[in-house]
Each structure stands twice: as C-alpha cells, then as structure tokens.
Amino acid sequence: MRADRLVALVLLLRRHGRLSATVLARELEVSTRTVLRDIEALSAAGVPVYAERGRRGGFALMPGFRTELTGLTPDEGLALLVAGSQRGTQTFGLGSALASALLKVVDALPDSHPGAAPDAVERLLVDPRADLLARPTAAEEDVPDAVMAAVRRAVLDGRKLRLHYASAGQDPRWRTVDPIGLVSVHGQGYLLATTSGADRTFRLSRIVEAEELAESADRPGRVDLARAWRERSTRFREGGDQVVVLVRIDPARRAELTGTALAVRAEEAGPDGWLRLEVTFQDGRHAEWALWQLGVAAEAVSPPWLRTALHERAAGIARQYER
Incomplete structure (x- = not known):
C-alpha cells in the first residue's frame, strides 16, 4: 500500500508541479505527517523532490524528472475497463484504483499531447453530484x-x-x-x-x-x-403483490409514468386528448407514490382503493395548509 502511495505522490507532483503537504494529504487521504515521512522516503531513494518555503511554497520535483513505472496493477486495469463500459467503479470498490490508473495514464502521455497539460483533467467533469436545478444525483450505495x-x-x-x-x-x-x-x-x-x-x-x-x-x-x-x-x-x-392501474394522463407526462411503472399493458388515446394507460406497479405503495408524483397531470381511474388513498392524502395536505 505504501509503495502505491509513493508512486501516486510522485505522479501528483509530476502533474501539478508544486503542491503543499496539506493538499497532498487530502489527495492521498492520509495525514500531513504521513506525507512528510513519504517525502523523506522518496528523497532517501534518490527521487529528486525538494521543498520550497514561503506562503506559496510546497514540494516539487526537479525539472525534467520522469518516473519509470512498471505498468498498471490488475485492479487499475479492471477499473479502466469498467469506467469505459459502465458507471461502476465506485459501486464495485474500484474508485481509488481508477484514480491511480488515470494518474499513470496521464503521466505516460508525451508532453506534446493535449491530455498531458496540467489543467486538462480540470476541464472535464463527468456525472457531478447535482444537476442544474441543484437536485442531487443518485447516490451510490456504500459497501465496506x-x-x-x-x-x-x-x-x-x-x-x-x-x-x-x-x-x-x-x-x-x-x-x-x-x-x-x-x-x-x-x-x-x-x-x-x-x-x-x-x-x-x-x-x-x-x-x-x-x-x-x-x-x-x-x-x-x-x-x-x-x-x-x-x-x-x-x-x-x-412476482410479488403487483397491482394493475388504469390511468388518465397528460401526454406530456407519459414518460414519467412509464419510467416508474413496471410495465405498460395497454394504451389508447382518450376523447379529451389525454392518454389512457393500463400499467403495472410492484405493489400498492408503489402505485400510490407514482401517481402522487404526477399531481393533477394524471388520474387513477381504477382501482377504487387507490383513488381513495390519493384523495385522503390530498385532503390531509389541504387541511394542513387551509389557514
């Protein structure tokens, strides 16, 4: 683990030029004391790293120094394959391996390559944690x-x-x-x-x-x-306790309904311009939640118990805000 961290430290300095102990500690997810010990170990091993004092100081490598890496580890190679095919590096516990692999890829690029520029990665952002309306994106589950x-x-x-x-x-x-x-x-x-x-x-x-x-x-x-x-x-x-619901819905909101339901069993256009869909939900709670999200843009025609449940929920909200 320490050997991987030392390589990552060198690659960070190669990419950014000069970084403080605090920034290095944050990037490597260790303490500043550990960073200082790693810097000493690199110096003892002959890596030309030096300290610059002052408010804008930090640690840097001697100009022209390049690393000789043995290549990607199995987890790093797997992380790159997963990242290229689907969003799964964090879910499968390969996030840190991907970060390490990308550092090695960037370091291996020739200086003339556009991707080798220190700020190249800073200009690319994939899947931020919120959309333009500040709504959080789906959080990946935490697995030890x-x-x-x-x-x-x-x-x-x-x-x-x-x-x-x-x-x-x-x-x-x-x-x-x-x-x-x-x-x-x-x-x-x-x-x-x-x-x-x-x-x-x-x-x-x-x-x-x-x-x-x-x-x-x-x-x-x-x-x-x-x-x-x-x-x-x-x-x-x-399987399970699935329910079938007949729904009247504004055509502009159809995708929201079908994206939530398990399946669409039948569909036809109504005389009022709205669509009539027969859709399947996992259970009663699923059906009530999905129709509630659509507000007045949809109406549960049947079954009666679902209409009653939605009416009682709406009446409760109305009573709470009637003053």
Whole structure:
C-alpha cells in the first residue's frame, strides 16, 4: 500500500508541479505527517523532490524528472475497463484504483499531447453530484472495502463465496453461493449468483461480511451478464403483490409514468386528448407514490382503493395548509 502511495505522490507532483503537504494529504487521504515521512522516503531513494518555503511554497520535483513505472496493477486495469463500459467503479470498490490508473495514464502521455497539460483533467467533469436545478444525483450505495474486495475476487477468480447477508426485514444469516457476476444499476450494486443451481440476486449493500473460499464455483465458463440480468428482472417484475392501474394522463407526462411503472399493458388515446394507460406497479405503495408524483397531470381511474388513498392524502395536505 505504501509503495502505491509513493508512486501516486510522485505522479501528483509530476502533474501539478508544486503542491503543499496539506493538499497532498487530502489527495492521498492520509495525514500531513504521513506525507512528510513519504517525502523523506522518496528523497532517501534518490527521487529528486525538494521543498520550497514561503506562503506559496510546497514540494516539487526537479525539472525534467520522469518516473519509470512498471505498468498498471490488475485492479487499475479492471477499473479502466469498467469506467469505459459502465458507471461502476465506485459501486464495485474500484474508485481509488481508477484514480491511480488515470494518474499513470496521464503521466505516460508525451508532453506534446493535449491530455498531458496540467489543467486538462480540470476541464472535464463527468456525472457531478447535482444537476442544474441543484437536485442531487443518485447516490451510490456504500459497501465496506473488505466486503467488496472479497466479492470481486470471488467473481473474477471463479471461487465459491460465503456471505453474511441480511435480506429485507430479516436478520443476517450465512449462506454459500456460486458467484456469476456484478451489476450496477443507478448506483446500486448487485451480485448475481446461484445456490444449489437456483438463481439468486443479492444487493451488495446488504452483505455484512464476505469470504472467498478455495473451492471452485459451479458456474459456466462464459456468461451473458446482460441477458441474465434481463431474465432476472422479468421474473422479479412478474412476482410479488403487483397491482394493475388504469390511468388518465397528460401526454406530456407519459414518460414519467412509464419510467416508474413496471410495465405498460395497454394504451389508447382518450376523447379529451389525454392518454389512457393500463400499467403495472410492484405493489400498492408503489402505485400510490407514482401517481402522487404526477399531481393533477394524471388520474387513477381504477382501482377504487387507490383513488381513495390519493384523495385522503390530498385532503390531509389541504387541511394542513387551509389557514
């Protein structure tokens, strides 16, 4: 770990030219005392790093110094592959590996390359934490590093995995699974696995502990993860206490409704210019929440209990603000 941090420190100085101990500590997620010890270690190893005193001082490398790196680590290479294909580096515990890999990529570029300019990365921002209306974007779930590392190793090594898993509303219990793959959806991570040949899907944030076993997983050599996820999603939508709702809706808000519902069973244009859709929701709470979000732009025509629930909620709000 320290060797990786020393390399990252050198690459930061290469990229920025001069940085204070405080900034280096923040970038490396360590204390300033640790940074000072690392600077001493680099100097002892012959890396030409020196200190500049004063208010704008800090640490810098001698001009012309370049690093000789051995290449990307396995996790760094995996992080770049994941970053190039989907939004999953944070969900799969590869955020720090991606940051380290990108530092190495930038350092390897020739000085004449536009991407090698010190401010190049500062001019690119992907997926900020809020949109233009200051609404926060979907937060990625927090999974302990040790848990994520064990799950990721078992998936990639093809080993059985022992999980201490808490299903919704239940206490955690131990189970042994054969991991198939990892999926990230809107910041939520899932482990696709089998247990005694039966498909199982586990939410990563509900895994309390994880242990990779020495025994090989019982799974096919190749997997179409996108197809497996579609099949499991279909089974999930068709199960549970689903409800079917007939809705009148302003055509301008149709996408909001269909983006929330599980499925659209029927659709036709009404004589008033609004659409009439028959849609499926996961349960009653899901249906009430979705229709409430649309306000007066939608009306639940049936079932009657949903109309009653929405009426009571609206009446309660009206009473609260009638003064």
